[in-house]
Amino acid sequence: MSHRKPSRPLAVLAVLALALAGCASPAATPAGGSPTPGRAGDGPLAGITVAIDPGHNGGNAEHPEVIDAQVDVITKKKPCDTTGTETDDGYAEHAFNWDVAARLRELLEAQGATVLMTRADDNGVGPCITDRTATTNKADVAVSIHADGGSKEGHGFHIMEPVLIKGHTDDIVQPSHELALAIRDAYQDGTGLSPANYIGDHGINPRDDMGGLNLSEVPKVMVECGNMRNKGDADKLTDPGWRQRAAQSLAAGITAFLKR
Template sequence: MVGIDPGHNGGNAGAPEVINEPVWNGRSQSPCNTTGTATDDGYPETDFTWAVATKLAADLRASGAKVVMTRDSNTGVGPCIDERAEIINDAKADVAIDIHADGAAASERGYSLLIPVPSGTNDEVVEPSRRYARMLRTEMRKTGMPLASYLGEGGFVERDDLAGLNLTTVPQVLLETGNMRNARDARLLKSDRFQKRTAAAIKRAMAAYLRSR
């Protein structure tokens, strides 16, 4: 079983009363969800995450894998970040990916991998998540997107404030696939070809991790 969490949702911007409600993120309170970012010409992160997620799910199912998604459309609201973790945990996924894109300064480029630190809930999967992240970093190099130098060290960013990483009981990584505010990254992120390459890279990393267990 593979878990896929496409960040945000297309209807979030129209429902602030829902997505601004606080929920438990594993350490403190955070908003239920957020709207995500967009390229300078208006291509939203929600469209990108949904495109990659659906391509990845189709590729995995074609290979015989079972897939659980945290949302089933790009027009809804939520689910909240704690619910997304619960969906993947309840499915007893063997590995999971949280797909995002960043909204950093326009001068910055590249992909980065957000990885968990022990929260009490996720302790048993912190090291497996980090091994999986190393494999994903290797595979993402083949997509044409450079490794980010503005976040973390060597492309890895430890995060203790994200529900998906704090609450997970399965190996999971959050992929910031590129910077939507950088013109060169934006051209890639909007490209169907790059989206397919990203889905393929995630699939290869998942397969490598599962073989390594």
């Protein structure tokens, strides 16, 4: 059976006229180990709930008995979670994902959005992709943040989007594609990073094997913000100023999608 997320009333979308602006510092790490909603407020995104899924987690490598457990993602069985990649200098993907997610959360909350995070810090284990998606399905739109571990010769970002799986993703394929396009354009403009030259088509990469996409009931994409194994990309990903621009670009893409 297809699961349809109720459409956001046009009256709410009509208020999304103000552009994101300014520069924000990373949000403080929330206390506790479970996902918690961010603060809602006044602004162009008031009434909208956005879910942010920072990929992986800082404690995953020490607990293979947890993250290696197999879960059903409709098209196959996959590990509950993974450890992620890192740069040649040892900057871990899970830390990058958390940092950008915290920055993005603060930017969206400043615009009045309610923000759901799939994990509360960068010190825990998991949660499983099934649990992450259960959290993101409570939102109006969702973005999962990652950094790739491709070949050293490959560079650039790409955005994974869901494909049609009858009875599961029927309602989200088209809006997720529109979200992917909006984020791609904003991300390229805002960060100066080009779409990946080693995967995807002009920065868009449809996938049928990603649990976070297959199980989603709301428009959702997974953004590989750059290739950690490429020196040029790694230099950007390890720069706090560039990570702020990445967060601002993601926020701008999400807002552009919601304004359509």
